[in-house]
Amino acid sequence: MSEHRFTVGERVKVDTRNPSGHIRTPIYCRGHEGIVERICGKFPNPEQLAYGKDGLPAQTLYRVRFEQKSLWPSYSGPSHDTIEIEIYDHWLEPAGS
Amino acid sequence: MKSYHDIGGEPGGEVDQTHYEYSLWELRVDAMLRLLSSKAKVMTIDELRRGIETLGEDRYDKERYYGKWAYSIAALMVEKGHITQNELDQRIEQVRERMEASL
Numbered sequence: 352m353s354e355h356r357f358t359v360g361e362r363v364k365v366d367t368r369n370p371s372g373h374i375r376t377p378i379y380c381r382g383h384e385g386i387v388e389r390i391c392g393k394f395p396n397p398e399q400l401a402y403g404k405d406g407l408p409a410q411t412l413y414r415v416r417f418e419q420k421s422l423w424p425s426y427s428g429p430s431h432d433t434i435e436i437e438i439y440d441h442w443l444e445p446a447g448s
Numbered sequence: 449m450k451s452y453h454d455i456g457g458e459p460g461g462e463v464d465q466t467h468y469e470y471s472l473w474e475l476r477v478d479a480m481l482r483l484l485s486s487k488a489k490v491m492t493i494d495e496l497r498r499g500i501e502t503l504g505e506d507r508y509d510k511e512r513y514y515g516k517w518a519y520s521i522a523a524l525m526v527e528k529g530h531i532t533q534n535e536l537d538q539r540i541e542q543v544r545e546r547m548e549a550s551l
Binding site for chain 2: 369371372373374377378379397400401402403406422423
């Protein structure tokens with residue numbers, strides 16, 4: 352089994368949950384689909400580090416590429432514009448789920 | 449519910465691009481964070497961010513970059529028991545008196 356749940360190029364969907372606390376997944380990308388642009392590595396979970404815990408086990412951090420038009424319905428720039436957001440593994444699911 | 453700091457993509461108005469020199473206190477706050485996190489390891493950058501996100505919307509909007517840091521660091525040091533709120537308040541009062549005397 353691979354060390355990481357998703358591979359580069361794979362289509363993923365951001366979870367829509369809305370917990371309180373220190374969350375590094377911006378609300379505007381939640382529920383949207385993008386593709387894994389790169390795997391950044393594994394890092395202690397910042398949601399835990401923010402409360403003095405060790406953040407272990409480390410979570411895979413992915414850089415996910417979204418189409419601007421999919422995030423912002425009224426986006427007026429070129430249709431091929433994209434935005435990349437670094438998102439931790441526990442916020443992602445396979446696309447279509 | 450969306451927190452007040454999670455404002456990506458919202459209209460932000462004009463961006464002030466004037467060059468801005470840091471004050472001495474801002475450099476000191478920067479140094480303090482680095483000493484407390486990397487050297488003394490009594491707090492993390494993630495805790496600093498959590499502190500900033502819980503300053504309350506008014507203070508978050510009003511304070512500039514290092515003002516947010518200073519409030520967050522102070523609250524964390526009290527939360528962790530390294531200083532008491534009373535010690536912090538007394539020290540702020542001492543500094544205020546010293547500053548007023550030097551004016």
